[in-house]
Amino acid sequence: MRSPRRPVLATCTLLTLLIGAACGGRETGAGVGATATASASDGARVDLTGAGATFPYPLYSRWFNDYAQRTNVRINYQSIGSGGGIRQMLVGTVDFGATDVPMSDQELAQATAPIIHVPTVLGAVAITYNLPALTKPLQLSGDVLADIFLGRITKWNDARIAALNVGAPLPASDILVVHRADGSGTSYIFTDYLAAVSPTWSKGPGKGKDVRWPVGIGGKGNEGVAGQVKQMVGSLGYLEVVYARQNHLPVAHLRNLAGRFVSPMAFEIASAATSTMNGTVSSTDLRRSLVNAPGDQAYPIVSFTWMLIAPQRIGPVKSRQLVEFLRWALGDGGDMAGALGYVALPTVTATQVLSLLESMAAAPTPPRPAR
Numbered sequence: 001m002r003s004p005r006r007p008v009l010a011t012c013t014l015l016t017l018l019i020g021a022a023c024g025g026r027e028t029g030a031g032v033g034a035t036a037t038a039s040a041s042d043g044a045r046v047d048l049t050g051a052g053a054t055f056p057y058p059l060y061s062r063w064f065n066d067y068a069q070r071t072n073v074r075i076n077y078q079s080i081g082s083g084g085g086i087r088q089m090l091v092g093t094v095d096f097g098a099t100d101v102p103m104s105d106q107e108l109a110q111a112t113a114p115i116i117h118v119p120t121v122l123g124a125v126a127i128t129y130n131l132p133a134l135t136k137p138l139q140l141s142g143d144v145l146a147d148i149f150l151g152r153i154t155k156w157n158d159a160r161i162a163a164l165n166v167g168a169p170l171p172a173s174d175i176l177v178v179h180r181a182d183g184s185g186t187s188y189i190f191t192d193y194l195a196a197v198s199p200t201w202s203k204g205p206g207k208g209k210d211v212r213w214p215v216g217i218g219g220k221g222n223e224g225v226a227g228q229v230k231q232m233v234g235s236l237g238y239l240e241v242v243y244a245r246q247n248h249l250p251v252a253h254l255r256n257l258a259g260r261f262v263s264p265m266a267f268e269i270a271s272a273a274t275s276t277m278n279g280t281v282s283s284t285d286l287r288r289s290l291v292n293a294p295g296d297q298a299y300p301i302v303s304f305t306w307m308l309i310a311p312q313r314i315g316p317v318k319s320r321q322l323v324e325f326l327r328w329a330l331g332d333g334g335d336m337a338g339a340l341g342y343v344a345l346p347t348v349t350a351t352q353v354l355s356l357l358e359s360m361a362a363a364p365t366p367p368r369p370a371r
Helices: 012-016 032-041 057-071 082-091 105-110 142-150 159-164 185-197 199-203 221-231 241-246 266-277 311-330 334-339 347-362
Strands: 048-052 075-079 096-099 116-129 176-180 217-219 235-240 253-255 302-309
Touching: 048 082, 048 311, 057 075, 057 311, 057 334, 082 096, 082 105, 082 302, 116 185, 116 221, 116 241, 116 266, 116 311, 116 347, 142 159, 142 176, 142 185, 142 199, 142 253, 176 185, 176 221, 185 199, 185 235, 185 302, 217 221, 221 235, 221 241, 235 241, 266 302, 266 347, 302 311
Parallel strands: 048 075, 048 096, 176 217, 176 235
Antiparallel strands: 096 302, 116 235, 116 302
């Protein structure tokens, strides 16, 4: 497996990106520990609180714990879901939020101060199944997958599935569809993909954290979906790829926009971000959908997870400490992401993140999205 290049973000410029402060007087060669010590010696170190998405929680927990040991900066994070993270940001009860679902223009317009979406890591949604007789990975296309979840394809040996899996021992039994019973960022990413590949799905149920599923049974959380698929022979569901690996569940290979069947491995996940972000102009808005991305190697159900930051609301001290943390996490913390099954941002995306933050420093009050 090829690994995506890890971004190098450890530059003095990063310390000024969100807050526009000068770098003068700080040495950049000593690393994050020296930077954090400088903040502490200035009497400016404070603890931080955040809340939001469950998807990055295993990684964020590891990052925050390791960072605290290195710098004595404590970051307390509550894993309450993407929707909860957005709500907490809007009411101003946390220093930062976290979400797998980008805030809408309407939500951003409700904020008391501009909110920045900072991509921190990549994740993917895997399609898992329980077919004991299958010895090779199941192959599916987007239109077939959408019609399964629409209830149009109901049998495993349907001609359209068989055509994608020539010679595979597909049973004549029903496909037992499993979906999330609760609203989630995982459902948002999955339905965003279905809406991109199926005009029928786009018209309804559409995309969202919680949609009206035409068929299937629900499982609460990724754990619930994994449990249902494990228990029921003939089942098929979707869940975050990290959970599929942890539960030793098989994952389908999906046909991407280039017509190739690809699996949710690190290089293929990173390729979706690279192909989507390549050639884009510098932007202050990185709420980009990565589903059904172009590129021969791109896995088609990929998403950023974002950290939400409102520098004007939390002030320069906390903003500086969040930037110091992000510099470390997106640089040295990339190895931890890979070890836990996540994918670090590829270089092209890291460059976009830097451009975003530099733009925010140059324009202290970004325009609000149009209502």
